Amino acid sequence: MIIVMKTTATAKDVEKVSKIITDKGLRVSVVNGTEQSVIGVIGDTTKIDPRAIEVDIAVDHVMRVSEPYKLANRAFHPDDTVVDVEGVKVGGENLALIAGPCSVESEEQVIEIAKAAKKAGA
Incomplete structure (x- = not known):
């Protein structure tokens, strides 16, 4: 699952959403891009209702991901690594x-x- 934060989201907003996920026993990988932050959720995401996350004012949208290699996936990490x-x-x-x-x-x-x-x- 990928949680895309709004461009106006603060570090506190990202922290708050990340805590909701980790409290459910899942791991997060936060990527702070040049435009917006993305939270990659690692683990069994069937425990999470995307709509419950999307209601947060700082969340732009939530996507379920079934592709492998989530930590290297462009959806999780949109910026180039140099x-x-x-x-x-x-x-x-x-x-x-x-x-x-x-x-x-x-x-x-x-x-x-x-x-x-x-x-x-x-």
């Missing part, structure tokens, strides 16, 4: 070509690959 790796931005609009072995058999193999990559200019 990670800075020693000055190199990975994610968002930034393209990063990352390569490596498909699997690692031993520490020796990792060291050998790292030495070869360094020698090649990585």
